[in-house]
Amino acid sequence: MSVERPRAATIEDVAQVAGVSRAAVSKVLRDAYGVSDAMRERVTAAMTQLNYRPRIAARAMRGRTYTLGIELPDLANHFFARIARGATGALEGTPYQLIIAPAEAGSREGLRALEALVDRQVDGVIAVSPRVDEAGLERISASVPVVMFGRHDTSDRYDVVAGDDASGAKAAMRHLLGLGHQHIAHLTLQESGAHEPFPHGVRLHEYEAAMAAAGLTGNAVVWRTDEGETPSYGVVRRMLEAGTPVTAVFAAHDELAFGAMRAAAEAGVPLAVVGYDDVPMASHPALGLTTVHQPGEAMGARAVQMLLERFAGRTEPAREIFDVELKVRTSAGAPPA
Amino acid sequence: MSVERPRAATIEDVAQVAGVSRAAVSKVLRDAYGVSDAMRERVTAAMTQLNYRPRIAARAMRGRTYTLGIELPDLANHFFARIARGATGALEGTPYQLIIAPAEAGSREGLRALEALVDRQVDGVIAVSPRVDEAGLERISASVPVVMFGRHDTSDRYDVVAGDDASGAKAAMRHLLGLGHQHIAHLTLQESGAHEPFPHGVRLHEYEAAMAAAGLTGNAVVWRTDEGETPSYGVVRRMLEAGTPVTAVFAAHDELAFGAMRAAAEAGVPLAVVGYDDVPMASHPALGLTTVHQPGEAMGARAVQMLLERFAGRTEPAREIFDVELKVRTSAGAPPA
């Protein structure tokens, strides 16, 4: 006994029931010009009766898919969930639907996810992994509008939404230095380079600059970890046990910061920790993570808006840098005397 | 000299460059039967040269889209990220791509997201919001294989992956009662009903049963909250300040549990908390949330596997219930004497 998969209603069926042509139905569907109220009504009735749903794939062959794609590097990082929520919210009331392509870590993966989205003919894409290579990005932005998150270089190929990473990192370092810390480590991902115009690159650069400005270049240490709280924990734990003389750590994002806090707690070492992003758990009283707040929802919403503007005809590249704000909580106190 | 926007290569272009027919290219593409090595090579070369990427939309008109869709109710809940990660992992090495449709709370939203996926012709869907109405589900499962998460009823229309919610909830309650608590509240979402075959329904039911079995029916209290840590915090805070005489709370999932812990900490009230899911932060030493571990990755991977089995021809419904395990940590101690 095999499962019957009855053919769903097509535009042709609707046309027949309504006693009109396919073209007419299509026009009603797209709210196109030149349809009488009477016809609209009959067609609408037929659509309801048949429970008609247009096939996006068929539309894609000629026109739009009414689908926006967002590529996310790490679902486990709550900051990205915020961006996605903001993007979804901004789409409410529009005919567009957001789909997410998970990327796992790595620049190659980011590109792969982006291409999967393009293959599926999304009308626009939002790329959150910053480390997508230029060639790939060029290819993609040739066929669909792109909004890149967090890039601090400029391009006329894509729009940009970013946080003010320089200010944020400066504020974080100012806080730690102001507390009297002299041995501050920076915890970042494997691939980040201080010369790169990506969020972690900028944060790393500002860390080094701040240490230098404080005359502490000799104390600067950069700890590198794979993505995620657990790898971060492992790295910091190892460093702490190796006796690295550090009293504070500035983590490139909150998940890494949580890992550092876990390591310090388990190793029984006092460690001031500052994070970045301000994910919801950061403000939990048991954690009290001092961190740099980024308005994730607003940033996601703005990215969507930029795409909609492109559809509406904008051709010059847009670019918006969001303000960030240091949230001082309990995770970073003064160093032991 | 105007810049021609290059039309992306089609199967026709590849055929011309390789000097073969479209059908031949299509066969190479799909690894279909009856292609000589020589032809395969020429075609592959042409594809690389033109940087050819098949248009999923065009394929969708005739065959598969090589796309699986998963609908997720709450990106902010880390447990769902785990499911998605497991699903993505299980797809590695297959030609399939996973896309995520975010749903926001509510059964209507879950259905909407599912339909958006179906409109986009995914080859199979995984539904994580359990509260999708039967009529909608019937319609959907008529056109595409469906795996439902967490449903404890049986159906011949869709496959099921779930955790053993009855055992998990029993273990949670046994723990709290064993510690000597007599005033235990259950914290759950607005809509959950103890008669419903959904995860939260079962957990609620087991809570009531355990209280009754301990002769504590008179002490049973169910707190209801909207989705998320913040609403949970608000509800618990209000209850605590109203002086509800409670020494412990069994939360329907970890995010709610974190909200309860935050409320207790801020209200300065000692409160034993047990959660459900075991999201990564639960094991952080600053939190130490006692909770019921569900193997999210394995569950996501199994759901994907069920879909692949359907594609391979399975017609009888499948169903797998995963074991869960109570993780005892520090968040739930004995009640004050």
Place this chain on the structure above:
DNA sequence: TTGAAAGCGCTAACAG
């Protein structure tokens, strides 16, 4: 204001 008809890029019979 409406409809006929020509594709969009691909797959899958079917012929050769």
Place this chain on the structure above:
DNA sequence: CTGTTAGCGCTTTCAA
């Protein structure tokens, strides 16, 4: 083993 051909369900000129 390879090519020809007929659509899949839509949108979009272009006539009527």
